[in-house]
Amino acid sequence: MFDGQVGDKRHLRSMMTRQKLLEAAKEIFLEEGYQASVISQMIKRANIGYGTAYVHFKGKEDLLIVLMENVMEQFYEIAETSFFPKSKDEARQIINNQAKAFLIMAEAERNMLQVFEQAIGMSAVISEKWKAIRLKFTQRISKDIDYAQQKGLARTELNHELVAKGWFFTNEMYLWEIVRNEHQSSVEEIAQTITSVYVEGLYV
Structure with missing residues (x-):
């Protein structure tokens, strides 16, 4: 039961991280356009670690x-x-x-x-x-x-x-x-x- 709860929390946190990154990416894309956008800007805007970000997405x-x-x-x-x-x-x-x-x-x-x-x-x-x-x-x-x-x-x-x-x-x-x-x-x-x-x- 406890393991399941931990797994659920981890999954929820992972989903929230992914969503934060997508929202940050959308903001950067709209501000900068596709060409000038860089994934490091998006990670910084989302306020998450680089390692965590690259678990979800390989690039812009x-x-x-x-x-x-x-x-x-x-x-x-x-x-x-x-x-x-x-x-x-x-x-x-x-x-x-x-x-x-x-x-x-x-x-x-x-x-x-x-x-x-x-x-x-x-x-x-x-x-x-x-x-x-x-x-x-x-x-x-x-x-x-x-x-x-x-x-x-x-x-x-x-x-x-x-x-x-x-x-x-x-x-x-x-x-x-x-x-x-x-x-x-x-x-x-x-x-x-x-x-x-x-x-x-x-x-x-």
Whole structure:
């Protein structure tokens, strides 16, 4: 019993240390950008020992990957929206809401996404992580398209995996425009426009 309690306390302390380091890393990344950030700054900010820090993370790439997963999980929850439309109009409504929520999230997470964009361009490890995130999204979208095709709502001659990639890349392009403050139109207008083009091309 006593050993178990000690183990639980150690585990809790380890989790708290890890969280402190992630919070410190996020602050440093936002202040300095990816390139100028150094793990020693993060360890100092978290006020933990170097040895302890390196038990959890090998370097700043490791830290950023976890932060990336945390942020993108919010986006993925949007992609995971229940998708069982009974008509083209119902599909359009769900897809439009997803596209809008995705782009609103891009606005909300703009600062952190700016760090991710820098890192994707500089680190092969982070670039590979982004590809894995992208694949997770396209697989989910592909599943929804396949469902619509099976229900006779979408054109069956189209390859659902290719269509899914095209749809995600469209959303991703606007996500980066929002991150860079380059978008000329409102999120609502962008979502409505891309949804219309997508739905009219895919649905019958």
